[in-house]
Amino acid sequence: MKLTKQINICLMAADNLRRFKGKTIAVIVSLTITMAVCSFMMFTRGGFIRDAETARDFLPDVTVQGIEAGRVAQISLDIIPKIKDIPHVKYVFPRVWGYIPLKIDETDVSYTLMGLDIDHFPHEIDHNTKNEIKLLSAIEDGYFLVPGDRKKAVLGYGVAESFRVDVGDIFAIAQKFGVDVGEIKNIGDKIKIEDLLGNSGEFEIVGVFSNKVQIYTTDLIIVSNEDARNFFGYAEDKASDLLVYLDDPAHADNAAFMISQLFENTRVMTSKALTDLLKEAFGRRGGTFQAMWLIMLMTLLLLIWAQSAHIGVDVSREIGILKAVGWQTGDIIKLKMFESLICGLFGTIGGILLGFVYALMGTPGISGYCIGCASVYPKFPVPVSCDFGSLFLIFLLGVVPVTMTSAIPAWLTGTIEPDEAMRS
Amino acid sequence: MIKIEKVSKRYQSGKVWINALHNVSLDIKEGEFVVFNGPSGSGKSTMLNIIGCLTRISSGRFLLDNEEVSHWPDHFLSSIRTQKIGFIFQQFNLVTGYSAIENVALPLLPLGISKNARLKKAFSLLEKLHIETRADFMAQELSGGQQQLVAIARALINDPKIILADEPISNIDSRHAENLINILTELKKEGKTIIATSHIQSGINRLADRNFTFKDGAIS
Ligand SMILES: Nc1ncnc2c1ncn2[C@@H]1O[C@H](COP(=O)(O)OP(=O)(O)OP(=O)(O)O)[C@@H](O)[C@H]1O
Ligand SMILES: [Mg+2]
Numbered sequence: 001m002k003l004t005k006q007i008n009i010c011l012m013a014a015d016n017l018r019r020f021k022g023k024t025i026a027v028i029v030s031l032t033i034t035m036a037v038c039s040f041m042m043f044t045r046g047g048f049i050r051d052a053e054t055a056r057d058f059l060p061d062v063t064v065q066g067i068e069a070g071r072v073a074q075i076s077l078d079i080i081p082k083i084k085d086i087p088h089v090k091y092v093f094p095r096v097w098g099y100i101p102l103k104i105d106e107t108d109v110s111y112t113l114m115g116l117d118i119d120h121f122p123h124e125i126d127h128n129t130k131n132e133i134k135l136l137s138a139i140e141d142g143y144f145l146v147p148g149d150r151k152k153a154v155l156g157y158g159v160a161e162s163f164r165v166d167v168g169d170i171f172a173i174a175q176k177f178g179v180d181v182g183e184i185k186n187i188g189d190k191i192k193i194e195d196l197l198g199n200s201g202e203f204e205i206v207g208v209f210s211n212k213v214q215i216y217t218t219d220l221i222i223v224s225n226e227d228a229r230n231f232f233g234y235a236e237d238k239a240s241d242l243l244v245y246l247d248d249p250a251h252a253d254n255a256a257f258m259i260s261q262l263f264e265n266t267r268v269m270t271s272k273a274l275t276d277l278l279k280e281a282f283g284r285r286g287g288t289f290q291a292m293w294l295i296m297l298m299t300l301l302l303l304i305w306a307q308s309a310h311i312g313v314d315v316s317r318e319i320g321i322l323k324a325v326g327w328q329t330g331d332i333i334k335l336k337m338f339e340s341l342i343c344g345l346f347g348t349i350g351g352i353l354l355g356f357v358y359a360l361m362g363t364p365g366i367s368g369y370c371i372g373c374a375s376v377y378p379k380f381p382v383p384v385s386c387d388f389g390s391l392f393l394i395f396l397l398g399v400v401p402v403t404m405t406s407a408i409p410a411w412l413t414g415t416i417e418p419d420e421a422m423r424s
Numbered sequence: 425m426i427k428i429e430k431v432s433k434r435y436q437s438g439k440v441w442i443n444a445l446h447n448v449s450l451d452i453k454e455g456e457f458v459v460f461n462g463p464s465g466s467g468k469s470t471m472l473n474i475i476g477c478l479t480r481i482s483s484g485r486f487l488l489d490n491e492e493v494s495h496w497p498d499h500f501l502s503s504i505r506t507q508k509i510g511f512i513f514q515q516f517n518l519v520t521g522y523s524a525i526e527n528v529a530l531p532l533l534p535l536g537i538s539k540n541a542r543l544k545k546a547f548s549l550l551e552k553l554h555i556e557t558r559a560d561f562m563a564q565e566l567s568g569g570q571q572q573l574v575a576i577a578r579a580l581i582n583d584p585k586i587i588l589a590d591e592p593i594s595n596i597d598s599r600h601a602e603n604l605i606n607i608l609t610e611l612k613k614e615g616k617t618i619i620a621t622s623h624i625q626s627g628i629n630r631l632a633d634r635n636f637t638f639k640d641g642a643i644s
Contacts, residue, residue: 002536003536004536004537004538005534005535005536008533008534008536008537008538008539009533009534011539012533016521019521019522020521314520317517318519320517321517321518321519321530322519322530323502323505324476324478324505324511324513324517325505325506325511325530325531325578326502326503326505326506326507326531326534326582327502327531327533327534328498328499328502328503328534329498329499329502330499331534415498417478417479417480418478418479419473419478419479420479422513422517
């Protein structure tokens with residue numbers, strides 16, 4: 001008896017929604033859109049922050065760049081021994097890197113070719129230092145460069161994709177379905193890079209970075225310092241910057257200060273400063289995000305208001321009638337809550353799915369507005385992160401207020417005398 | 425079965441208090457047909473609402489089947505309305521957006537009766553009132569007289585002992601009024617206790633066992 005009653009009420013709620021289609025669709029659609037934008041922002045915002053933090057894990061405690069006539073310039077390797085004398089400095093590795101503008105499939109892209117002191121870095125770093133471990137575990141396929149490797153490269157995911165390096169059989173599958181993807185390359189194959197400035201080099205692909213660390217590594221090509229010097233035409237005793245590792249990162253600010261005092265023509269940055277910069281750059285839409293949040297919140301409030309306003313007019317009469325013919329207040333509240341719960345569930349789940357699919361699809365129409373995404377290969381999507389916490393939060397945000405807003409007026413109307421309720 | 429002792433009912437509208445009923449006492453026995461007469465605003469509907477447990481008294485005593493229900497909690501009053509009372513409202517109060525038959529079946533829904541059983545019972549009542557051809561019409565598509573018949577069917581669906589009809593012949597034409605009087609006669613024969621209000625002397629007064637005339641919230 002008890003169960004059939006609940007079923008009856010639930011069925012009537014569903015029936016009511018079907019009956020008042022216009023209102024139902026309006027509520028569900030607006031909720032879906034709101035939730036889609038909300039969840040999309042949640043998915044991507046989390047991704048930006050996570051990427052910025054991952055990037056920091058790759059960075060040395062202090063980075064030293066050379067300055068010439070007030071502009072960033074090459075740095076001389078002479079100062080390495082002097083930096084090593086500074087307290088707490090454990091390692092100093094030179095790095096040679098630059099941007100390489102390319103034309104791929106008629107599209108202009110810009111990648112970063114980065115030379116590392118691979119005979120020493122990162123394997124010389126203590127095994128309990130997080131940096132090395134993270135860098136190596138970020139390899140999706142193949143291996144990271146080992147000492148002595150020359151004319152070999154590790155590619156970022158975006159680079160690998162644009163050179164049609166087959167990671168995870170994507171291209172093989174595409175080919176199987178008759179899609180022309182051109183010549184597929186594999187780990188161990190060679191790629192020839194010729195940038196628009198006339199620099200060129202040929203490298204054997206030994207590994208590909210996972211796309212889980214997109215922003216930092218997606219446009220990256222890592223080679224040995226010697227290969228990078230050849231590519232860019234650097235002198236033997238020059239590098240782009242120096243990576244300084246300390247025995248204790250807590251001394252980063254002190255060490256950075258001392259380096260900048262000792263060597264006049266340098267620009268010194270701590271990893272924290274770099275991450276903040278990165279976060280600011282990628283989160284430049286942070287302001288936009290906040291504005292969008294505000295809009296979403298207002299939409300939700302509007303929805304809530306519309307719902308309760310609706311209760312105000314003829315729903316209160318309906319509630320009064322139901323009470324007058326013998327319905328319990330509790331049953332009426334249940335009916336109204338079921339109605340909104342169904343709308344809320346449909347709208348919220350639909351919205352979350354929509355937001356997620358949109359984020360996964362590579363956020364068509366929005367990637368271009370993300371600094372850091374636009375300059376890389378166009379296919380590069382906004383990073384997506386999906387954790388249970390934010391998902392749950394979004395879900396609650398969608399379902400609870402909408403359900404509550406119908407329950408509260410129903411409760412209010414339900415507790416006044418039926419003759420009063422019917423009068424309004 | 426219905427005992428009203430020195431009942432007063434006050435309404436607050438804004439800062440003003442209105443005495444809708446003042447020190448009214450009356451007794452109605454089972455199976456009686458009673459009519460409340462009196463001018464507009466004299467308190468007839470208020471008294472009917474009290475008997476129908478749609479509103480509470482401000483002071484005095486109201487006994488239904490020897491039980492003082494005036495201070496019972498809300499959900500008990502809902503149960504009383506379900507079990508004992510069939511209310512035919514002045515404005516009929518059908519739920520718009522629902523068909524005639526669905527309106528009739530509405531009181532059965534929270535009792536846990538299946539949809540088929542509900543509609544079957546509702547249909548038989550509509551048949552009894554000769555309005556079954558309008559069963560699937562939406563409430564708002566029915567004429568006033570038809571709406572009243574649907575409202576009567578809804579009031580009868582739980583087979584209540586007490587039928588309360590607020591101004592049943594005010595909003596319908598004379599042909600429907602005649603039909604209504606026949607229906608009430610029939611219900612009286614079945615042994616129902618019937619209380620109706622009417623601001624004019626009319627056909628239903630002839631049916632009545634007793635008439636009470638209200639004036640300014642009191643029985644004169
Ligand atoms: N819910 C309410 N709130 C405020 N005042 C009310 C309420 N219900 C009734 N009243 C007032 O109580 C008085 C009696 O009203 P009631 O509806 O009982 O009169 P009535 O005899 O049924 O009149 P009518 O013949 O017009 O239906 C009126 O002055 C009315 O304004
Ligand atoms: Mg009245």
